[in-house]
Amino acid sequence: xxxxxxxxxxxxxxxxxxxxxxxxxxxxxxxxxxxxxxxxxxxxxxxxxxxxxxxxxxxxxxxxxxxxxxxxxxxxxxxxxxxxxxxxxxxxxxxxxxxxxxxxxxxxxxxxxxxxxxxxxxxxxxxxxxxxxxxxxxxxxxxxxxxxxxxxxxxxxxxxxxxxxxxxxxxx
Numbered sequence: 001x002x003x004x005x006x007x008x009x010x011x012x013x014x015x016x017x018x019x020x021x022x023x024x025x026x027x028x029x030x031x032x033x034x035x036x037x038x039x040x041x042x043x044x045x046x047x048x049x050x051x052x053x054x055x056x057x058x059x060x061x062x063x064x065x066x067x068x069x070x071x072x073x074x075x076x077x078x079x080x081x082x083x084x085x086x087x088x089x090x091x092x093x094x095x096x097x098x099x100x101x102x103x104x105x106x107x108x109x110x111x112x113x114x115x116x117x118x119x120x121x122x123x124x125x126x127x128x129x130x131x132x133x134x135x136x137x138x139x140x141x142x143x144x145x146x147x148x149x150x151x152x153x154x155x156x157x158x159x160x161x162x163x164x165x166x167x168x169x170x171x172x
Contacts, residue, residue: 009058016055017066023048024070025077028086031131032078038133042124042142046149049097049119053112053153056101067094085130093123109157116150 027048030041056063067090075083097119104111124142128134 012058016051016058020048020051020055020063021066021070021073023051024067024086024090025073028074028078028082031086032082038138039141042138043145045124045142046120046145046147049093049116049123049146050112050149050153052094052097053101053108053115056098057108061098061102064098067091082131085127088130089123089127092126093119096122107157109154109161112157113150113154116146120146120150 023044027041027045030044031038034041052063052067055066059066071083071087071090074086078086097115100118101111101115104114106114121143124139124146125134128138128142
């Protein structure tokens with residue numbers, strides 16, 4: 001049986017890596033160069049953790065290298081302070097997200113939701129603290145947007161495939 005282009009592992013990897021790395025860099029550059037829009041960047045950041053789950057699905061443990069690439073590009077294209085805050089926050093929260101996603105033996109949709117719930121407050125608090133932006137308003141906007149993105153993707157996946165079986169653990 002031949003693969004269709006949408007089933008190609010290489011295509012799936014590109015279709016997840018480019019948006020994930022690009023979105024991380026866009027947000028970090030936004031926080032760096034347009035701090036007056038911190039509330040806006042905090043709203044958009046919700047998609048990053050969910051994009052990472054899709055990236056891990058295609059890349060396995062190789063998604064950790066993409067996290068590092070996004071951190072390096074953020075350092076080059078944004079401010080070093082924001083890039084450092086982002087890299088540290090991502091190192092902590094994305095590792096939490098990755099661990100929950102990897103060890104949870106649940107359907108993909110549930111793994112997306114559980115890993116987002118575990119990592120969203122950690123990511124938000126660490127980033128805002130290190131970027132010297134910590135305040136309840138941005139914390140709730142950032143955490144809420146991540147939770148909303150996770151919940152939205154979870155609902156979409158559950159309704160589109162209500163009987164999806166549990167997936168095996170992600171390999172590297």
